[in-house]
Amino acid sequence: MDSLEIIKQISLSSPTKILLLVMDGLGGLPHPDTGKTELETAKTPNLDKLAAEGICGLSDPVSPGITPGSGPGHLALFGYDPVSFNIGRGVLEAIGIDFDLQAGDVAARGNFCTVDKAGLITDRRAGRISTEQCAELCRLLDGQVIEKVKVLVRPVMEQRFIVVFRGGDLAPDVSDSDPQQTGVMPKVITPARAPATITAIIANRFVAQAKATLSGHFPANMILLRGFSSRPNLPTMSEVYKLKPVAIASYPMYRGLARMVGMEVLQTGTTVEDEFKTLIKSYGDYDFFFLHIKGADSAGEDGDFARKVAVIEEVDNALPALIKLQPDVIVVTGDHSTPALLKGHSWHPVPLLLSSKWCRRDRVSQFSESACLSGGLGRFPATQIMPLAMANALKLMKFGA
Amino acid sequence: MDSLEIIKQISLSSPTKILLLVMDGLGGLPHPDTGKTELETAKTPNLDKLAAEGICGLSDPVSPGITPGSGPGHLALFGYDPVSFNIGRGVLEAIGIDFDLQAGDVAARGNFCTVDKAGLITDRRAGRISTEQCAELCRLLDGQVIEKVKVLVRPVMEQRFIVVFRGGDLAPDVSDSDPQQTGVMPKVITPARAPATITAIIANRFVAQAKATLSGHFPANMILLRGFSSRPNLPTMSEVYKLKPVAIASYPMYRGLARMVGMEVLQTGTTVEDEFKTLIKSYGDYDFFFLHIKGADSAGEDGDFARKVAVIEEVDNALPALIKLQPDVIVVTGDHSTPALLKGHSWHPVPLLLSSKWCRRDRVSQFSESACLSGGLGRFPATQIMPLAMANALKLMKFGA
Numbered sequence: 001m002d003s004l005e006i007i008k009q010i011s012l013s014s015p016t017k018i019l020l021l022v023m024d025g026l027g028g029l030p031h032p033d034t035g036k037t038e039l040e041t042a043k044t045p046n047l048d049k050l051a052a053e054g055i056c057g058l059s060d061p062v063s064p065g066i067t068p069g070s071g072p073g074h075l076a077l078f079g080y081d082p083v084s085f086n087i088g089r090g091v092l093e094a095i096g097i098d099f100d101l102q103a104g105d106v107a108a109r110g111n112f113c114t115v116d117k118a119g120l121i122t123d124r125r126a127g128r129i130s131t132e133q134c135a136e137l138c139r140l141l142d143g144q145v146i147e148k149v150k151v152l153v154r155p156v157m158e159q160r161f162i163v164v165f166r167g168g169d170l171a172p173d174v175s176d177s178d179p180q181q182t183g184v185m186p187k188v189i190t191p192a193r194a195p196a197t198i199t200a201i202i203a204n205r206f207v208a209q210a211k212a213t214l215s216g217h218f219p220a221n222m223i224l225l226r227g228f229s230s231r232p233n234l235p236t237m238s239e240v241y242k243l244k245p246v247a248i249a250s251y252p253m254y255r256g257l258a259r260m261v262g263m264e265v266l267q268t269g270t271t272v273e274d275e276f277k278t279l280i281k282s283y284g285d286y287d288f289f290f291l292h293i294k295g296a297d298s299a300g301e302d303g304d305f306a307r308k309v310a311v312i313e314e315v316d317n318a319l320p321a322l323i324k325l326q327p328d329v330i331v332v333t334g335d336h337s338t339p340a341l342l343k344g345h346s347w348h349p350v351p352l353l354l355s356s357k358w359c360r361r362d363r364v365s366q367f368s369e370s371a372c373l374s375g376g377l378g379r380f381p382a383t384q385i386m387p388l389a390m391a392n393a394l395k396l397m398k399f400g401a
Numbered sequence: 402m403d404s405l406e407i408i409k410q411i412s413l414s415s416p417t418k419i420l421l422l423v424m425d426g427l428g429g430l431p432h433p434d435t436g437k438t439e440l441e442t443a444k445t446p447n448l449d450k451l452a453a454e455g456i457c458g459l460s461d462p463v464s465p466g467i468t469p470g471s472g473p474g475h476l477a478l479f480g481y482d483p484v485s486f487n488i489g490r491g492v493l494e495a496i497g498i499d500f501d502l503q504a505g506d507v508a509a510r511g512n513f514c515t516v517d518k519a520g521l522i523t524d525r526r527a528g529r530i531s532t533e534q535c536a537e538l539c540r541l542l543d544g545q546v547i548e549k550v551k552v553l554v555r556p557v558m559e560q561r562f563i564v565v566f567r568g569g570d571l572a573p574d575v576s577d578s579d580p581q582q583t584g585v586m587p588k589v590i591t592p593a594r595a596p597a598t599i600t601a602i603i604a605n606r607f608v609a610q611a612k613a614t615l616s617g618h619f620p621a622n623m624i625l626l627r628g629f630s631s632r633p634n635l636p637t638m639s640e641v642y643k644l645k646p647v648a649i650a651s652y653p654m655y656r657g658l659a660r661m662v663g664m665e666v667l668q669t670g671t672t673v674e675d676e677f678k679t680l681i682k683s684y685g686d687y688d689f690f691f692l693h694i695k696g697a698d699s700a701g702e703d704g705d706f707a708r709k710v711a712v713i714e715e716v717d718n719a720l721p722a723l724i725k726l727q728p729d730v731i732v733v734t735g736d737h738s739t740p741a742l743l744k745g746h747s748w749h750p751v752p753l754l755l756s757s758k759w760c761r762r763d764r765v766s767q768f769s770e771s772a773c774l775s776g777g778l779g780r781f782p783a784t785q786i787m788p789l790a791m792a793n794a795l796k797l798m799k800f801g802a
Contacts, residue, residue, distance in 0.1 A: 006467065006484065360430055360431070360438075360770060361431065362771070376774055378459075378774075378779060380465060386466075387467060388466040389466075390466060391466040391468065396467070396468060396748070398470045399467050399468060399473055400470035400472045401472055401494075401628075
């Protein structure tokens with residue numbers, strides 16, 4: 001019996017409410033001049049107060065040393081083992097552009113590329129054509145029907161696009177056509193197991209037709225496909241936790257991830273203020289709120305330490321409006337670390353605070369990486385966040401007699 | 402290879418002795434007036450001294466956020482994964498009344514209930530009839546033989562009883578007849594898998610006969626059954642640890658749980674003093690002592706903070722007599738937390754101290770939840786307690802060459 005199955009058996013619906021506030025990429029590394037991380041540098045009186053009244057710790061989204069992508073990072077936050085429920089690259093790209101991926105669809109990530117007369121790849125990114133050009137070329141390839149399978153093609157950004165195969169009995173287990181190097185031919189797509197044979201045949205035919213269609217469109221005269229995948233079959237949060245969950249997130253990928261676990265997704269604006277307002281307005285209608293703040297991660301990815309500090313301070317400043325709602329459990333954390341010094345996601349564990357009437361308070365009085373290290377939750381897998389939040393909301397019955 | 406299998410391969414018999422002192426429901430939550438838990442409030446000079454000379458930590462019986470029942474809590478303490486070896490409700494009720502459950506028996510928990518003329522349930526508890534009435538009615542139902550299967554019926558308390566099906570080839574995987582609501586008929590018992598078909602047939606016939614027998618016994622004119630289960634097939638502690646283990650526990654359920662892992666169970670009185678005396682008298686005959694103190698949990702369940710403090714102090718006060726025996730390893734912990742504030746079992750991790758010549762001492766000098774947080778054992782699954790105790794008793798050989 002896996003842990004989701006246990007939770008499913010002991011969870012119960014109740015009027016208590018849980019707020020999960022995720023600052024994407026929250027965890028950081030100390031600035032060389034000050035020895036303080038982004039979170040430690042930010043002035044966060046409201047988060048510090050929550051930490052003082054709550055219990056803190058550090059979580060590992062996947063496991064120590066593993067840097068998670070956004071998919072695994074969020075699945076873990078929602079309580080789903082990110083290793084068992086890995087989301088393929090194709091699916092993630094699709095939900096990242098708000099594409100309405102359906103059960104049974106097989107999605108792949110595509111690149112327009114350049115091939116020479118012999119068919120050898122000379123540029124895997126076709127000179128990074130513009131997003132507009134990409135959209136035009138996608139329209140040329142979109143809408144074909146191959147053996148009753150509809151092929152949908154949508155632009156993502158620059159040379160990147162997605163292709164979705166829909167209809168028929170398609171399995172996603174096929175190899176990439178992208179050889180990840182130049183000077184060679186694109187690879188033939190092959191099935192990893194028998195049920196994926198049809199997928200491979202259709203995908204190869206699509207590639208061949210694309211080559212013909214694109215022949216006059218140098219430098220984008222060929223395509224490369226990789227990350228064939230289908231929507232993972234995730235039990236919904238309502239099934240597992242008996243929650244009525246809602247997501248407030250402005251970026252498509254996080255909206256898509258929330259939808260994948262059965263959350264309702266609200267329309268909202270792009271600023272912290274917009275998102276907070278959306279949550280407050282909808283507070284009566286749900287009992288679980290996933291509030292996603294993208295800015296901290298973007299600043300970290302850009303290596304902009306000061307901007308990441310500013311985003312954290314902006315959230316802290318807006319926080320009293322949420323605290324005033326008196327949710328039974330407030331969890332503040334990130335989906336992974338994104339230290340500005342590394343300009344990217346990292347493996348460092350993520351600070352977390354949980355505030356509730358029933359948490360066993362620790363002595364942490366500041367919300368920071370170093371303070372969380374001695375928190376009462378210790379260091380723990382991020383998949384345990386939801387069970388802890390549920391327990392503190394008194395939404396879990398006893399396990400076993 | 403699971404962890405029990407590893408231990409089995411490397412454990413060795415030796416003259417060293419381990420004392421596992423379990424204060425049921427030991428962990429707590431701070432009193433709002435003092436900010437101190439039950440354990441932190443209690444004056445415990447002897448436990449503090451053991452903590453100062455030993456190593457401390459906090460354990461999770463099942464996993465963070467999960468509130469364990471007594472079964473899972475104790476299985477974890479004995480080193481058995483409480484999720485793989487879940488004990489059914491029927492079995493637990495049976496061992497809770499010291500019923501000698503045999504391998505192959507299928508036990509269910511029963512309620513006497515009230516049905517109207519149409520057979521619809523009007524009271525799932527038959528007006529909470531007295532235990533005496535329950536015993537009388539059980540005698541009416543007890544001892545039938547259905548298709549060579551003997552049906553044993555024993556009273557538990559008020560309207561609760563157990564029914565045990567014995568003989569034949571019975572699998573326990575059948576559904577409950579108890580619909581857990583009124584205004585509907587009791588459900589037909591159905592097999593979850595083919596080998597349980599006979600169990601379902603016999604159980605349904607037993608229910609039908611019970612209905613006929615009880616027709617004149619309003620309000621107890623029908624029965625509801627749930628939690629069909631068999632004794633889990635647990636390797637004994639002698640097999641796994643090569644110990645000669647003994648249990649000193651006054652409550653039937655804990656005596657039953659100890660028997661289920663192959664411990665000898667001694668006759669003892671109901672007070673802390675009685676149990677300590679029993680242990681001291683038998684000290685020469687065994688090398689593993691499970692000493693179970695129920696009072697802390699009962700006080701917690703009653704919401705009686707002061708009484709829980711008093712029980713802990715009583716144990717502390719009696720402790721020197723055990724320390725004088727100089728067991729090689731002393732472990733003091735609980736099977737779960739039972740904060741008086743919550744009046745029930747909870748998910749909070751459980752303080753633990755381990756004292757032995759060979760532990761790597763930490764700086765903890767007080768036995769309390771907050772001090773254990775910074776203990777040398779950190780926060781860890783309760784299933785690791787036995788391997789740690791065994792190691793400190795020098796009863797485990799090297800793993801691998």
